[in-house]
Amino acid sequence: xxxxxxxxxxxxxxxxxxxxxxxxxxxxxxxxxxxxxxxxxxxxxxxxxxxxxxxxxxxxxxxxxxxxxxxxxxxxxxxxxxxxxxxxxxxxxxxxxxxxxxxxxxxxxxxxxxxxxxxxxxxxxxxxxxxxxxxxxxxxxxxxxxxxxxxxxxxxxxxxxxxxxxxxxxxxxxxxxxxxxxxxxxxxxxxxxxxxxxxxxxxxxxxxxxxxxxxxxxxxxxxxxxxxxxxxxxxxxxxxxxxxxxxxxxxxxxxxxxxxxxxxxxxxxxxxxxxxxxxxxxxxxxxxxxxxxxxxxxxxxxxxxxxxxxxxxxxxxxxxxxxxxxxxxxxxxxxxxxxxxxxxxxxxxxxxxxxxxxxxxxxxxxxxxxxxxxxxxxxxxxxxxxxxxxxxxxxxxxxxxxxxxxxxxxxxxxxxxxxxxxxx
Numbered sequence: 001x002x003x004x005x006x007x008x009x010x011x012x013x014x015x016x017x018x019x020x021x022x023x024x025x026x027x028x029x030x031x032x033x034x035x036x037x038x039x040x041x042x043x044x045x046x047x048x049x050x051x052x053x054x055x056x057x058x059x060x061x062x063x064x065x066x067x068x069x070x071x072x073x074x075x076x077x078x079x080x081x082x083x084x085x086x087x088x089x090x091x092x093x094x095x096x097x098x099x100x101x102x103x104x105x106x107x108x109x110x111x112x113x114x115x116x117x118x119x120x121x122x123x124x125x126x127x128x129x130x131x132x133x134x135x136x137x138x139x140x141x142x143x144x145x146x147x148x149x150x151x152x153x154x155x156x157x158x159x160x161x162x163x164x165x166x167x168x169x170x171x172x173x174x175x176x177x178x179x180x181x182x183x184x185x186x187x188x189x190x191x192x193x194x195x196x197x198x199x200x201x202x203x204x205x206x207x208x209x210x211x212x213x214x215x216x217x218x219x220x221x222x223x224x225x226x227x228x229x230x231x232x233x234x235x236x237x238x239x240x241x242x243x244x245x246x247x248x249x250x251x252x253x254x255x256x257x258x259x260x261x262x263x264x265x266x267x268x269x270x271x272x273x274x275x276x277x278x279x280x281x282x283x284x285x286x287x288x289x290x291x292x293x294x295x296x297x298x299x300x301x302x303x304x305x306x307x308x309x310x311x312x313x314x315x316x317x318x319x320x321x322x323x324x325x326x327x328x329x330x331x332x333x334x335x336x337x338x339x340x341x342x343x344x345x346x347x348x349x350x351x352x353x354x355x356x357x358x359x360x361x362x363x364x365x366x367x368x369x370x371x372x373x374x375x376x377x378x379x380x381x382x383x384x385x386x387x388x389x390x391x392x393x394x395x396x397x398x399x400x401x402x403x404x405x406x407x408x409x410x411x412x413x414x415x416x417x418x419x420x421x422x423x424x
Contacts (some may be wrong), residue, residue, distance in 0.1 A: 210249070379421055
Protein backbone atom coordinates (compact mmCIF):
# COMPACT_ATOMS: atom_id res chain seq x y z
CA UNK A 1 0.00 0.00 0.00
CA UNK A 2 1.38 3.39 -0.92
CA UNK A 3 1.38 6.22 1.56
CA UNK A 4 1.51 9.94 0.89
CA UNK A 5 5.10 11.12 1.23
CA UNK A 6 5.90 14.67 2.24
CA UNK A 7 9.10 16.60 2.96
CA UNK A 8 10.18 16.38 6.60
CA UNK A 9 11.49 19.87 7.30
CA UNK A 10 13.65 19.11 10.35
CA UNK A 11 15.64 16.42 8.59
CA UNK A 12 15.83 18.32 5.33
CA UNK A 13 17.14 21.56 6.83
CA UNK A 14 20.09 19.74 8.33
CA UNK A 15 21.01 17.47 5.46
CA UNK A 16 20.11 18.96 2.10
CA UNK A 17 22.87 19.42 -0.46
CA UNK A 18 22.47 21.41 -3.67
CA UNK A 19 24.50 20.05 -6.57
CA UNK A 20 25.04 21.30 -10.11
CA UNK A 21 24.20 18.77 -12.79
CA UNK A 22 27.21 17.68 -14.80
CA UNK A 23 26.58 14.17 -16.00
CA UNK A 24 24.24 12.50 -13.54
CA UNK A 25 23.21 12.91 -9.95
CA UNK A 26 25.66 13.09 -7.09
CA UNK A 27 25.37 12.01 -3.49
CA UNK A 28 25.80 8.63 -1.85
CA UNK A 29 25.13 5.57 -3.98
CA UNK A 30 22.25 3.53 -2.52
CA UNK A 31 23.06 -0.09 -1.68
CA UNK A 32 22.66 -2.60 -4.50
CA UNK A 33 19.25 -4.23 -4.61
CA UNK A 34 17.45 -1.16 -3.28
CA UNK A 35 14.02 -0.68 -4.80
CA UNK A 36 12.72 2.72 -5.76
CA UNK A 37 10.95 4.99 -8.17
CA UNK A 38 12.32 7.41 -10.74
CA UNK A 39 10.11 10.07 -12.33
CA UNK A 40 11.77 12.04 -15.09
CA UNK A 41 12.38 12.76 -18.76
CA UNK A 42 13.67 10.15 -21.21
CA UNK A 43 16.98 11.37 -22.67
CA UNK A 44 17.92 8.28 -24.67
CA UNK A 45 17.33 4.63 -25.45
CA UNK A 46 19.27 1.36 -25.57
CA UNK A 47 17.74 0.65 -22.21
CA UNK A 48 16.10 3.90 -21.05
CA UNK A 49 18.09 6.88 -19.81
CA UNK A 50 16.35 9.18 -17.37
CA UNK A 51 17.47 11.23 -14.36
CA UNK A 52 21.09 10.47 -15.28
CA UNK A 53 20.53 6.71 -14.91
CA UNK A 54 20.77 3.93 -17.48
CA UNK A 55 18.02 1.45 -16.70
CA UNK A 56 17.69 -1.99 -18.31
CA UNK A 57 14.11 -2.30 -19.57
CA UNK A 58 14.34 -5.70 -21.25
CA UNK A 59 12.07 -7.35 -18.69
CA UNK A 60 9.91 -4.36 -17.77
CA UNK A 61 6.18 -3.95 -18.36
CA UNK A 62 5.31 -0.71 -20.16
CA UNK A 63 2.04 1.18 -20.10
CA UNK A 64 0.47 4.46 -21.17
CA UNK A 65 -2.68 5.38 -19.23
CA UNK A 66 -2.88 1.75 -18.11
CA UNK A 67 -2.72 0.40 -21.68
CA UNK A 68 0.19 -1.89 -22.58
CA UNK A 69 2.70 -0.36 -25.00
CA UNK A 70 6.13 -1.21 -26.38
CA UNK A 71 9.30 0.81 -25.91
CA UNK A 72 9.14 1.89 -29.55
CA UNK A 73 6.04 3.94 -28.69
CA UNK A 74 8.06 6.12 -26.30
CA UNK A 75 10.22 9.04 -27.40
CA UNK A 76 12.98 11.29 -26.12
CA UNK A 77 11.36 14.02 -24.02
CA UNK A 78 8.56 11.79 -22.75
CA UNK A 79 8.11 11.80 -18.97
CA UNK A 80 7.90 8.38 -17.34
CA UNK A 81 7.47 6.88 -13.89
CA UNK A 82 9.79 3.92 -13.50
CA UNK A 83 9.79 1.37 -10.68
CA UNK A 84 13.29 -0.06 -10.63
CA UNK A 85 15.96 -1.90 -8.66
CA UNK A 86 19.36 -0.23 -8.28
CA UNK A 87 22.41 -2.33 -9.23
CA UNK A 88 25.92 -2.41 -7.76
CA UNK A 89 27.45 -0.94 -10.95
CA UNK A 90 25.33 2.21 -10.72
CA UNK A 91 22.83 1.09 -13.36
CA UNK A 92 19.31 -0.06 -12.63
CA UNK A 93 16.83 -2.69 -13.74
CA UNK A 94 13.34 -1.47 -14.53
CA UNK A 95 10.36 -3.42 -13.24
CA UNK A 96 7.72 -1.20 -14.84
CA UNK A 97 7.67 1.95 -16.97
CA UNK A 98 4.57 4.15 -17.20
CA UNK A 99 4.26 7.12 -19.55
CA UNK A 100 2.93 10.18 -17.70
CA UNK A 101 1.88 12.86 -20.19
CA UNK A 102 0.04 15.94 -18.86
CA UNK A 103 -2.59 16.33 -21.57
CA UNK A 104 -3.81 15.41 -25.02
CA UNK A 105 -5.95 18.05 -26.60
CA UNK A 106 -6.53 21.01 -28.87
CA UNK A 107 -4.28 23.99 -29.38
CA UNK A 108 -6.55 26.94 -28.55
CA UNK A 109 -4.24 29.86 -29.18
CA UNK A 110 -0.89 29.32 -30.88
CA UNK A 111 1.70 31.98 -30.10
CA UNK A 112 3.96 33.83 -32.47
CA UNK A 113 7.05 32.06 -31.19
CA UNK A 114 10.36 33.80 -30.62
CA UNK A 115 13.08 33.28 -33.27
CA UNK A 116 14.59 30.51 -31.14
CA UNK A 117 11.23 28.69 -30.97
CA UNK A 118 10.44 29.49 -27.34
CA UNK A 119 7.25 31.00 -25.96
CA UNK A 120 3.96 29.97 -24.38
CA UNK A 121 0.96 28.55 -26.21
CA UNK A 122 -2.57 27.85 -24.98
CA UNK A 123 -3.46 24.16 -25.13
CA UNK A 124 -6.82 23.23 -23.61
CA UNK A 125 -6.78 26.39 -21.50
CA UNK A 126 -3.34 25.56 -20.08
CA UNK A 127 -0.28 27.79 -20.53
CA UNK A 128 2.25 25.43 -22.13
CA UNK A 129 5.77 26.81 -21.86
CA UNK A 130 8.02 25.85 -24.79
CA UNK A 131 11.76 26.05 -24.04
CA UNK A 132 14.95 25.35 -25.98
CA UNK A 133 14.82 21.91 -24.36
CA UNK A 134 11.30 21.01 -25.54
CA UNK A 135 11.33 18.13 -28.04
CA UNK A 136 8.81 18.47 -30.89
CA UNK A 137 7.62 15.42 -32.83
CA UNK A 138 5.43 15.29 -35.92
CA UNK A 139 4.84 12.98 -38.87
CA UNK A 140 3.47 15.95 -40.86
CA UNK A 141 6.35 17.47 -42.84
CA UNK A 142 4.39 20.73 -43.08
CA UNK A 143 4.44 20.98 -39.29
CA UNK A 144 8.01 20.32 -38.26
CA UNK A 145 8.11 22.59 -35.23
CA UNK A 146 5.86 24.06 -32.55
CA UNK A 147 5.91 27.32 -34.52
CA UNK A 148 3.85 25.61 -37.25
CA UNK A 149 0.98 24.67 -34.93
CA UNK A 150 -2.40 26.30 -35.54
CA UNK A 151 -5.61 26.50 -33.53
CA UNK A 152 -7.43 23.18 -33.73
CA UNK A 153 -4.30 21.00 -33.94
CA UNK A 154 -4.29 18.15 -31.44
CA UNK A 155 -1.10 17.64 -29.45
CA UNK A 156 0.13 15.44 -26.64
CA UNK A 157 2.13 17.38 -24.06
CA UNK A 158 4.61 15.69 -21.74
CA UNK A 159 6.31 17.72 -19.05
CA UNK A 160 5.76 19.19 -15.62
CA UNK A 161 2.61 20.88 -14.39
CA UNK A 162 1.76 22.89 -11.30
CA UNK A 163 -1.78 21.52 -11.59
CA UNK A 164 -3.17 25.05 -11.90
CA UNK A 165 -2.79 25.62 -15.62
CA UNK A 166 0.97 26.03 -16.14
CA UNK A 167 2.98 23.31 -17.89
CA UNK A 168 6.67 23.26 -18.81
CA UNK A 169 6.71 21.06 -21.90
CA UNK A 170 9.51 18.52 -22.32
CA UNK A 171 7.91 16.97 -25.43
CA UNK A 172 5.07 18.04 -27.73
CA UNK A 173 3.80 15.51 -30.24
CA UNK A 174 1.30 16.27 -33.01
CA UNK A 175 -1.56 13.75 -32.92
CA UNK A 176 -4.16 12.59 -35.42
CA UNK A 177 -7.77 13.79 -35.52
CA UNK A 178 -10.08 11.68 -33.40
CA UNK A 179 -7.62 11.39 -30.52
CA UNK A 180 -9.26 11.14 -27.10
CA UNK A 181 -8.97 14.38 -25.12
CA UNK A 182 -7.42 14.10 -21.65
CA UNK A 183 -6.21 16.63 -19.10
CA UNK A 184 -4.76 16.39 -15.58
CA UNK A 185 -4.91 19.09 -12.92
CA UNK A 186 -6.23 20.31 -9.59
CA UNK A 187 -9.95 20.98 -9.19
CA UNK A 188 -10.72 24.66 -8.52
CA UNK A 189 -13.98 26.59 -8.44
CA UNK A 190 -16.11 23.50 -7.90
CA UNK A 191 -19.84 24.21 -8.34
CA UNK A 192 -21.77 21.09 -7.35
CA UNK A 193 -25.09 22.63 -8.43
CA UNK A 194 -23.96 23.51 -11.95
CA UNK A 195 -21.68 20.43 -11.97
CA UNK A 196 -18.67 22.40 -13.16
CA UNK A 197 -15.12 23.14 -12.02
CA UNK A 198 -11.99 24.53 -13.63
CA UNK A 199 -8.50 23.29 -14.44
CA UNK A 200 -6.32 26.23 -15.38
CA UNK A 201 -8.30 28.23 -17.93
CA UNK A 202 -10.63 25.38 -18.92
CA UNK A 203 -14.14 24.98 -17.50
CA UNK A 204 -15.07 21.33 -16.97
CA UNK A 205 -18.76 20.40 -17.27
CA UNK A 206 -19.15 16.98 -15.64
CA UNK A 207 -22.96 16.85 -15.88
CA UNK A 208 -22.49 14.59 -18.93
CA UNK A 209 -20.25 12.09 -17.10
CA UNK A 210 -23.27 9.92 -16.20
CA UNK A 211 -22.06 9.20 -12.71
CA UNK A 212 -18.47 8.43 -13.73
CA UNK A 213 -17.22 10.97 -11.19
CA UNK A 214 -15.35 10.36 -7.90
CA UNK A 215 -17.58 10.55 -4.84
CA UNK A 216 -14.92 12.64 -3.07
CA UNK A 217 -14.77 15.31 -5.79
CA UNK A 218 -13.61 18.54 -4.10
CA UNK A 219 -11.44 21.57 -4.66
CA UNK A 220 -7.69 20.79 -4.75
CA UNK A 221 -8.32 17.15 -5.68
CA UNK A 222 -5.87 16.01 -8.38
CA UNK A 223 -7.90 14.51 -11.24
CA UNK A 224 -7.80 13.54 -14.89
CA UNK A 225 -10.76 14.48 -17.09
CA UNK A 226 -11.51 12.68 -20.35
CA UNK A 227 -13.55 13.13 -23.51
CA UNK A 228 -13.57 10.66 -26.38
CA UNK A 229 -12.36 11.42 -29.89
CA UNK A 230 -15.84 12.57 -30.93
CA UNK A 231 -15.24 15.90 -29.16
CA UNK A 232 -14.44 18.46 -31.84
CA UNK A 233 -12.48 21.70 -31.53
CA UNK A 234 -15.69 23.72 -31.93
CA UNK A 235 -17.34 21.73 -29.13
CA UNK A 236 -14.72 23.02 -26.69
CA UNK A 237 -13.68 26.34 -28.22
CA UNK A 238 -17.10 27.96 -27.87
CA UNK A 239 -18.29 31.48 -28.66
CA UNK A 240 -20.22 31.80 -25.39
CA UNK A 241 -19.02 32.45 -21.87
CA UNK A 242 -17.08 30.62 -20.49
CA UNK A 243 -15.02 30.63 -23.67
CA UNK A 244 -13.32 27.26 -23.15
CA UNK A 245 -15.67 24.57 -21.85
CA UNK A 246 -15.32 20.80 -22.11
CA UNK A 247 -18.18 18.42 -21.37
CA UNK A 248 -16.43 15.28 -20.12
CA UNK A 249 -17.42 11.65 -20.03
CA UNK A 250 -15.16 10.74 -17.12
CA UNK A 251 -13.45 12.30 -14.09
CA UNK A 252 -10.84 10.10 -12.40
CA UNK A 253 -8.77 10.63 -9.26
CA UNK A 254 -5.10 10.81 -10.23
CA UNK A 255 -2.17 9.82 -7.98
CA UNK A 256 -4.40 9.25 -4.92
CA UNK A 257 -5.79 12.75 -5.36
CA UNK A 258 -2.66 14.78 -4.66
CA UNK A 259 0.54 15.75 -6.45
CA UNK A 260 2.87 14.80 -3.61
CA UNK A 261 5.62 12.16 -3.71
CA UNK A 262 4.45 8.61 -3.05
CA UNK A 263 6.44 5.52 -2.15
CA UNK A 264 6.96 2.59 0.19
CA UNK A 265 9.24 2.61 3.23
CA UNK A 266 12.96 2.62 2.31
CA UNK A 267 12.26 3.30 -1.37
CA UNK A 268 14.92 5.39 -3.08
CA UNK A 269 12.98 8.11 -4.88
CA UNK A 270 14.06 10.43 -7.68
CA UNK A 271 11.49 12.92 -8.94
CA UNK A 272 11.99 15.58 -11.58
CA UNK A 273 9.63 18.54 -11.63
CA UNK A 274 9.35 22.33 -11.68
CA UNK A 275 10.07 24.73 -8.83
CA UNK A 276 7.44 27.43 -8.22
CA UNK A 277 6.41 29.88 -5.50
CA UNK A 278 9.88 31.38 -5.01
CA UNK A 279 9.64 34.60 -3.01
CA UNK A 280 6.25 33.78 -1.53
CA UNK A 281 7.67 34.07 1.98
CA UNK A 282 8.46 37.67 3.04
CA UNK A 283 10.94 36.45 5.67
CA UNK A 284 14.55 35.46 5.03
CA UNK A 285 13.69 31.77 5.04
CA UNK A 286 13.42 30.16 1.62
CA UNK A 287 9.94 29.24 0.45
CA UNK A 288 9.08 27.30 -2.69
CA UNK A 289 6.56 24.83 -4.06
CA UNK A 290 7.29 21.41 -5.51
CA UNK A 291 4.81 18.79 -6.68
CA UNK A 292 1.87 20.88 -5.56
CA UNK A 293 3.03 21.51 -1.99
CA UNK A 294 4.72 24.50 -0.34
CA UNK A 295 7.82 24.29 1.85
CA UNK A 296 9.83 26.72 3.98
CA UNK A 297 13.37 26.27 5.30
CA UNK A 298 15.17 28.36 7.91
CA UNK A 299 18.73 27.05 7.55
CA UNK A 300 20.17 25.20 4.59
CA UNK A 301 23.57 23.64 4.01
CA UNK A 302 24.85 23.98 0.45
CA UNK A 303 27.66 22.40 -1.53
CA UNK A 304 29.57 23.33 -4.65
CA UNK A 305 28.65 26.32 -6.78
CA UNK A 306 24.86 26.01 -6.61
CA UNK A 307 23.05 28.09 -3.98
CA UNK A 308 19.40 28.39 -3.10
CA UNK A 309 19.55 31.91 -4.48
CA UNK A 310 20.05 30.28 -7.90
CA UNK A 311 16.52 28.87 -7.78
CA UNK A 312 13.95 30.59 -9.99
CA UNK A 313 10.31 29.89 -10.73
CA UNK A 314 9.90 27.44 -13.60
CA UNK A 315 13.32 25.85 -13.06
CA UNK A 316 13.40 22.06 -13.44
CA UNK A 317 15.09 20.17 -10.61
CA UNK A 318 15.50 16.56 -9.55
CA UNK A 319 14.91 15.77 -5.88
CA UNK A 320 16.34 12.58 -4.43
CA UNK A 321 15.66 10.90 -1.12
CA UNK A 322 13.99 8.03 0.71
CA UNK A 323 10.67 7.20 2.33
CA UNK A 324 10.96 6.77 6.11
CA UNK A 325 8.88 4.62 8.48
CA UNK A 326 6.31 7.39 8.86
CA UNK A 327 5.76 7.65 5.11
CA UNK A 328 7.64 10.95 4.98
CA UNK A 329 9.93 11.82 2.10
CA UNK A 330 13.40 12.56 3.51
CA UNK A 331 15.25 14.65 0.94
CA UNK A 332 18.97 14.05 0.47
CA UNK A 333 19.68 16.47 -2.36
CA UNK A 334 18.26 18.69 -5.04
CA UNK A 335 19.93 18.68 -8.43
CA UNK A 336 19.50 21.51 -10.87
CA UNK A 337 18.73 20.45 -14.43
CA UNK A 338 20.80 22.89 -16.44
CA UNK A 339 18.92 24.39 -19.38
CA UNK A 340 20.14 24.97 -22.90
CA UNK A 341 21.53 28.48 -23.26
CA UNK A 342 22.72 28.33 -26.89
CA UNK A 343 22.69 26.17 -30.01
CA UNK A 344 25.04 25.42 -32.88
CA UNK A 345 24.50 23.49 -36.09
CA UNK A 346 27.32 22.08 -38.16
CA UNK A 347 29.41 19.05 -39.17
CA UNK A 348 31.07 16.55 -36.86
CA UNK A 349 34.87 16.76 -37.12
CA UNK A 350 35.96 14.56 -34.20
CA UNK A 351 34.41 11.99 -31.86
CA UNK A 352 35.72 10.83 -28.48
CA UNK A 353 34.40 8.42 -25.88
CA UNK A 354 32.25 11.16 -24.34
CA UNK A 355 32.87 14.15 -26.61
CA UNK A 356 32.01 15.39 -30.07
CA UNK A 357 33.58 18.29 -31.98
CA UNK A 358 31.45 20.32 -34.38
CA UNK A 359 32.54 22.81 -37.04
CA UNK A 360 29.97 25.54 -37.73
CA UNK A 361 29.61 28.95 -39.33
CA UNK A 362 28.49 31.82 -37.13
CA UNK A 363 25.24 33.08 -38.73
CA UNK A 364 26.06 36.70 -37.87
CA UNK A 365 29.81 37.02 -38.46
CA UNK A 366 30.22 34.17 -41.01
CA UNK A 367 33.30 33.09 -39.04
CA UNK A 368 34.00 29.34 -39.13
CA UNK A 369 34.61 27.89 -35.66
CA UNK A 370 34.92 24.51 -33.96
CA UNK A 371 33.56 23.65 -30.52
CA UNK A 372 33.84 20.46 -28.47
CA UNK A 373 30.90 19.22 -26.40
CA UNK A 374 30.67 16.67 -23.61
CA UNK A 375 27.90 14.09 -23.97
CA UNK A 376 26.53 12.36 -20.84
CA UNK A 377 23.52 10.38 -19.63
CA UNK A 378 21.45 13.58 -19.41
CA UNK A 379 22.06 14.50 -23.06
CA UNK A 380 18.91 14.08 -25.14
CA UNK A 381 19.94 11.91 -28.11
CA UNK A 382 17.66 12.36 -31.16
CA UNK A 383 18.18 10.95 -34.65
CA UNK A 384 16.36 12.89 -37.39
CA UNK A 385 18.48 11.44 -40.21
CA UNK A 386 17.05 8.99 -42.73
CA UNK A 387 18.04 6.16 -40.36
CA UNK A 388 15.76 7.54 -37.60
CA UNK A 389 17.30 5.32 -34.97
CA UNK A 390 15.43 5.12 -31.68
CA UNK A 391 18.41 3.47 -29.99
CA UNK A 392 20.71 6.35 -30.91
CA UNK A 393 23.92 7.08 -29.03
CA UNK A 394 27.29 8.73 -29.52
CA UNK A 395 28.47 5.42 -30.98
CA UNK A 396 26.14 6.02 -33.96
CA UNK A 397 27.52 9.50 -34.72
CA UNK A 398 29.98 9.57 -37.62
CA UNK A 399 32.49 12.07 -38.96
CA UNK A 400 30.76 14.46 -41.36
CA UNK A 401 27.32 14.00 -39.83
CA UNK A 402 25.20 17.15 -39.72
CA UNK A 403 24.16 17.79 -36.12
CA UNK A 404 22.42 20.43 -34.04
CA UNK A 405 23.57 20.74 -30.45
CA UNK A 406 21.88 22.62 -27.64
CA UNK A 407 24.35 23.24 -24.85
CA UNK A 408 25.29 25.11 -21.69
CA UNK A 409 28.65 25.90 -20.11
CA UNK A 410 29.42 23.99 -16.93
CA UNK A 411 29.63 26.48 -14.07
CA UNK A 412 33.18 27.48 -13.18
CA UNK A 413 34.71 25.77 -16.21
CA UNK A 414 35.01 26.24 -19.95
CA UNK A 415 33.45 22.83 -20.61
CA UNK A 416 30.40 22.85 -22.87
CA UNK A 417 27.82 20.23 -21.93
CA UNK A 418 25.47 18.99 -24.67
CA UNK A 419 21.91 19.13 -23.34
CA UNK A 420 20.73 17.79 -26.71
CA UNK A 421 22.45 16.19 -29.69
CA UNK A 422 20.24 15.96 -32.74
CA UNK A 423 21.53 14.30 -35.93
CA UNK A 424 19.98 16.06 -38.91
